[in-house]
Amino acid sequence: MPKMSRIARGGAALSLAALIAGCAILGNDFASSGAPGLPPLSDGPIPPAFTAFVESQWPAAEARGVTRATFAAAFRGVGPDEDVLAKATIQPEFSRAIWDYLDDMAAESRIATGRDMLVRHRALLDRIEATYGVDRHVVVAIWGMESSYGAILRDPTKVKNVVRALATLGWRGGSRAAYGRQQLNAVLRILEHHDVDARHMTGSWAGAMGQTQFIPTTYLAYAVDFDGDGRRDIWTSVPDALASTANYLRKSGWQAGATWGYEVVLPPGFDSSLEGRSASLADWTARGVVRAAGSAFPRPGDQATLLLPAGPGGPAFLTLRNFQAIKRYNNANAYALGVGHLADRLAGGGPFVKPWPRGYTPLDEAGRAELQSRLNAIGFPLEKIDGKVGPQTVAAIRAFEAQRGLAVTGNASLELLTLLRNG
16 A cells, blocks of 8 residues: 655644644545445534544654654544443443343354355365364354354444544543553554555444454564465455454464363252362363263363353353453353354354243244344334344333333243234
């Protein structure tokens, strides 16, 4: 990519304030019309206080080697995003049960698309595995969970402009303001390297970028140019996105040739207070713990930690070193379990052996979509009928249950769907 023209850092004829203001004026018309497939840069006139905040970030950017031309281009037409502030400050009104989360992460459609991607990108994944030693199914599972294999980035209603999102957080993000300013500085360094231009730097409201959702500082540390075009492009280059993910996992301690963990069966009377305890697989076997699949542990010397994500009444797992490597991506047991389980399903494995303690009969993806459609039809509006039980679907279920005098659970159950079918 050609270098952009540079403006002298010291005695530029045009002041930084004037340069940013001029860029903002030019950008407003562009943002209002909206580039096809890209999220908007502003929603109207840009507040002077926001422009002042942007200007205040120049000294830190300059100290990191960012040119004034890059800085001005990054903020051209950029205004604050109230939706980002809402997401940063409003606490969710409920916590999803882990089984609902995993139902979505390993939905039939996600598995089918992932298996297609494994075939389509077989040669690429061969090279990535040979280079980084990370299981292809895990890499593709992260890709599927983070961006639905890149599909989300093609929907401007689901992604944000990263410069805009992080500038908004840095400006008025409360407890997230310091994070926003740190990541914004990293974004400017990425732009200075010309891996991507500011308009096409898209991601989440919190600044996670590209097809596998790297925050900017992680990108600087771990992103790679795997297709050899001179740019680390995790937005449009599948090779760069997937190889960057594999490189991150390897640097996070991934053990080649090993799995993330195993679903296990605990013996009668097992002491569930041992959750979180680490011991060798041979030691766990001596305690009566066996694989749910029935076969022996292939590496009995591996250290494993017991995980009971739904308590002793639900599935049990022994997680290995690679589980912790996945948690470097997102430090949540549910996330790492989702990646591991989706990877296993992509490799041909089946559902968990032990059912979750739901207290209701779960629906498959088609059933969840029918439930959403029926709720929508009787006045509980949903933006999407997609078979995924997210915050809006749970809120609609709870509202329906409350209106009908039912126990308010938010569960997408067969019992509820039957009730709706029967009017």
